[in-house]
Amino acid sequence: MRRLLLAGLIALTVLPVAAEPATSAQPLDLETIMANPDWMGHAVENPYWSIDGRSLYYSLKRDGSPVHDLYRVDPATGQSTKLDPAAMANAEGPAVYDRAHQHAAFILHGDVFLVDLGSGRRVQVTRSSQPESSPQFSADGRSLQFRESNNWYVYDIASGVTSPAAVLKFTDDPQAKTPDALQQQQLDLFKELRQNKDDKDAEHAEQQALAAADPTRAPLPFYLGDKAQLLDTELSPDGRWMLVVTQPAHHDDGKAPYVIHYVAESGYTETEDARTYVGRNDPAPQSVLLLDLSAHKQYPLSTDNLPGIKDDPLKAIRDKTVAALEKAGKDDEAKALKAPDVRPITMYSMDSGTAGITWSEDGRNAALEFLSIDSKDRWIATVDFNKHALVPQHRLHNDAWINWIFNDFGWLKDGRTLWYLSEETGYSQLYTKSVDGSAKALTSGKFEVSEPQLSNDGKWFYLRTNQVAPYSYDVYRVPSSGGALSRVTQYGGMDQFALSPDDNQLAVLHSSAYVLPQLAVQGAQGGTPRELTNTMKPGFTAHAWIQPKIIEVPSSHGAGVIYAKYYGPADETDALSSRPAVIFVHGAGYLQDVSESATYYQHEQLFNNLLVQQGYVVLDMDYRASEGYGSAWRTAIYRQMGHPELEDLLDGKAWLVKNHGVDPKRVGIYGGSYGGFMTEIALLRAPGEFAAGAAQRPPADWITYNDQYTSNILNDPQIDPEAYKISSPITYAENLRDPLLINHGLIDDNVMASDSLRLYERFVELHKKNFWISLYPLERHEFEHADSWYDEYRRIDELFETWVKPGTTH
Template identity: 85%
Template sequence: MRRLLLAGLIALTVLPVAAETPSTSPKLDLETIMANPDWMGQAVENPYWSVDGRSLYYSVKRDGSSVHDLYRVDPATGNNIKLDAAATAKAEGAAVYDRAHRRAAYIFHGDVFLVDLGSGRRTQVTRSALPESSPRFSADGRSLQFRETNNWYVYDIASGVTSPAAVLKFTDDPNDKKPDALGQQQLDLFKDLRENKQDKDALHANEQTLAAADPTRAPQPFYLGDKSQLMDTELSPDGRWMLVLTQPAHHDDGKAPDVIHYVTDSGYTETEAARQYVGRNDPAPQSVLLLDLITHKSYPLATDNLPGVKDDPLKAIRAKTIAELQKAGKDDDAKALKAPDVRPVIMYTMDNGSPGIVWSDDGRNVALEFLAVDNKDRWIASVDFAHHALEPQHRLHNDAWISWGFNDFGWLKDNRTLWYLSEESGYSQLYVKPVDGAAKALTSGKFEVSQPQLSNDGRWFYLRTNKVAPYSYDVYRVPSNGGDLSRITQYGGMDQFTLSPDDTRLAVLHSSAYVLPQLAVQSVEGGTSRDLTHTMKPAFTAYHWIEPKIVEVPSSHGAGVIYAKYYGPENETDAQASRPAVLFVHGAGYLQDVKEAATYYQHEQLFNNLLVQEGYVVLDMDYRASEGYGSAWRTAIYRQMGHPELEDLLDGKAWLVKNHGVDSKRVGIYGGSYGGFMTEMALLRAPGEFAAGAAQRPPADWVTYNDPYTADILNRPELDPEAYKVSSPITYAANLRDPLLINHGLIDNNVMASDSIRLYQRFVELHKKNFWISLYPLERHEFEHADAWYDEYRRINELFETWVKPAASN
């Protein structure tokens, strides 16, 4: 995204390019730093091992295009090859293996391939218009399972025959249709009709008998009725069971707002439906069916035995709101807020988009991960196949909300022990639990554990953790049966890793402040790593970029330490005693920007360099709600978005004044998305604290944002209207006294441009001064065009130069 054509080829070398000294480094300008980011270089993406484990594949975005090219590198020699079309056709996808490690399978260009590891013979299993996914060998290794959308297929390796695992029809069984009163009268009256029906029934019964006795036939359909719609399916590795996830048919998601396109190919104004607003309708509850593919029977898996599912964690808020509605004479609205007897649940969706259903390798156990629709509880349950019922295994409760991440789970190689991540200690840690035993923590401490990968031999878990410091991430490992957590890599800026098929090496993506993710290989025993790529551009590395200093800002509100990145002149002693400063506020709310790895905000980081060149100092803070600091830090904003974060930003300003000679009257603030929201909250809830602010694509009223994100933090607006009122900038519009620039893409379908336009109208009606709005007709939430980036930051720079930098103006 945000790319335009820029000439130059990616340099694929191992050695980095040395940066120039400050005296020879070119002077920065907005045209350069806001140009198409291809001039910086490209990130290495999606690394995976070849089937034989001797090579690594990865992709790199092509300059001037959104096309990604596929590369192959030999970890032993570092030899990189960019694959042309002919070579790409012979490449492989990320492989899965059977338990005997005799065969492998993978998806490539949406089709399924099978490889005999002994002979190297490759067989193309499918060649279809729709893409296949999720290849997996059956428990006995005789067949290969895969899915096409929600339909599962089984490829018998010996015969080469592919058949559907099950046929699902969301209609009533036409053979079970009972005659109504008139129809029964007809049967009672006419012998021929009775005989016709008897013959039809006999034919159907005979067909079912033949099908049950003949494995060469396609399976008989499951008729699941027309009251539900299919959401997902998961087939057991032994082929015996299928879990079917459904929700009520024809669920009304509520009216969706329109995004209006003013600059179009057709020359006419066009509209596009966007996501629904929070609270326009309840999320659809979900249900799970267990299908026995052998006996051809289905069983609903009731969730009413999940511990706490009948509780109402919002009881106090509900009672207060109902009382207020009744007092106002809104009895119907009050009745609509009555708590359900059993809270509805949905299935957790994992990062890869699949539902929270994981089978053990042998297919004899399965775990399901549910979330309460109010997102105050997460449950992991197994299935008692004998009684066709859920068996609760773990409950995680949070009075605020369950994290969107840290919900990974699965099975150990013994097929009866669960592993899962949980924030129950206050930080994401790894646990194991036999289905009939007690849970045990494999890791503990005030740090976060994520990306757990179980080794192929089942002996080790490899993990991403920030044990050394909140901002420093590396790969660690811990024995799956318990033991010491040991560090494997030494990057500090480790982003992602994948284990080799033979469990001996790690392919690691790592980055740093001005180096986008690069690929390296590392022994699982630790030691020296080998860099395999360098895709940064010489023109970019030629600059003497400011290395951000990670600092600790003390909280004056009992929050402990707030980590931040400080950008200042190389020689602080030569700096002026009273200087201007800018606070950059990262977006996404739950995002960590204070890390040793590359920032998501590359353009903003370069702009921060420009600001320092122009005499400012810059502070970028991981305010409360940021990722990486535990659940209490994350949920501090529950029902009060913009309040704890503002306290942290003001502490950051005070720290700059005390420690870096900053003039308290000459501090600006800017950010995008959540950072834009915080810019507006800073100016409107703390007028006079900031000389000026620039808000990019900011949510100004949370009632017009989406459901899962907003309802988790603020509950639903009809239930907790006070939380929305105190958390929305538009509530405080009357407080505007400091210059505010708002920039927004007109076709933003995440935070609607209407948010900024509505706030702008409030300022107009309140007769406010010194507020501006810039609208960009071809930009969505993330700007894509260099001209728009340049224009946006030219306006921000001019705002700061006019209202923040000059001491006399304040």
């Protein structure tokens, strides 16, 4: 569950561990490995190029503080400088350029800056208490556009005047109101009232005429009614059009559960609203308006012509549930499940949080990306500005669900050719399509393509792919007109990149097992990289950490192979014939932990080292539902969460028994979030297979998780109650026979602590034994405090020492 159990597997990067001698033979201990992670070092974050391409900026967390400092590094020498507050005044933000490359603009501390590239003159365009964002140049290069929330402004470069692009009012137009019967009677009876109305109408007409003829005036407002709520606005680069995304104004989001703060600064117990449960109310449907800013007219853009939008992909499931409800005499509930005539949609949400809308550079074309609320379809459509209508360009359908990544799209430099990612072959690949032509695949194969970046000259796409092996990622490039896909970097653990303004260099973040993201620079066509940072701490890199071995576990259920990381002693020649083992289960569900990059699970990786030191071997598997292996691997869990994954974990256990002398009765299991869910599923659906399990912050009943994640995989609980029943650990509570430790933060607003408390109460009522719960009053989903990390893993360590290592029978 990327949004669920993952704080973000973002660009991790690495300097090879070999750069630091592994000299430390000091035994590991829990106090050290669960300490504040500052002792390991820091990840280099968010690199971007300076406007002139001669420097790179990056962020680095400050020791002992959540504050991140900004650094500037010279790619030629590798010399880095931390910018103090005074130097920050002359820093730059990630830049955008006009088409003629005469000006650049960026956001710094929430304000807009403009730079003349010829003279180097820098102008601060705004200085406001509200942050601005999204700078873009007009198609003719004469003005700079930017937004403050959903209000767009246009800065005229020659005059220095800033004006609103449009004024939106979500009320009815008072001048457009037709008199009702009583008002008309008043006007018919009284001359003075008629004169007053005529005067107001004349003044309004004069204001409209002046606004139309005089460009120095602020624009007249668009009245959009009181039945809609504004979500997003996107302004065309030519300044002619605006797309406005709305939802119903009074949509009921459903009742929100509480997070309870038992330990609060006030000394009183405090409550906090959390997110609603899945199925308590569907997400609000969204609509799009097209505003003609020149003619001052508005047009709704109907989505009724999107192919398949009137289909019901859930018909078979819906009919079965409706029949069961009608048989039970629940006619009202059955009626509520009737399929809509036209499926409701939402806009795809971009990484910036804005709606899925992209304009061509000349502003003459716009593309919009829609998702069906039932998660089965994604559409890309363009706008016919003459007919004020959508033109469907591409439909991606999945009987399970559309992925929440691999949805990037945009325009080539010609302004008439779309590019987009699609999983239609089973793997994310890159395509182009002219607005009046057919699609063309630029990449193909059984590997994933992501993070496409079009070069500034428009000739190349730079991509992140795992073409060599599912666990190995690098930068590749392919001509935007079509051609061979060629490899640019050679890291295997490449996680993020940024192309220089002149298209000649790549800034690359790369990582490895025990090295957090580091920054390098190399030629955009390939070549030897120059390493620019080394932010790991000597005390950490000096330890002889176990390099995980990436292995292939054969599936006994027709899934091919399951990639995994194996942690074991360096010398296994004298391995015991019967040894204990632990399986670590990564979280998020859709996350890839078996890769050559640094892991998101730093504490767990160090704990795995400690377990090996104590005599265990450890396996970490990318079970089905994990990222990086195509859509069939991802959607294998549709309507049956926990089932294919458990088959894979049991295959992993069998591999350990066969290949590393593991005692099948001495295997423990642990994980957090989705990994905690799988730990509970393993113990409750396969009792006796695992000697003990530790579940951190686990979802125990999917009906109490959120809509955004859960309904994708299990549909709506009213339509598909059986999927929730068979997928939830609480359903199998009566099967508990193996020791289970549950650890949960009490102020977790992602997976509520009530999930674990409800399961705990079921165990109490079922008179179960050997189950424990540990609650952490100051922790949310992602634990932040070293004391909590230590306490959590002390309990896990003791659990395994008691029930797994000695082979206790129970």
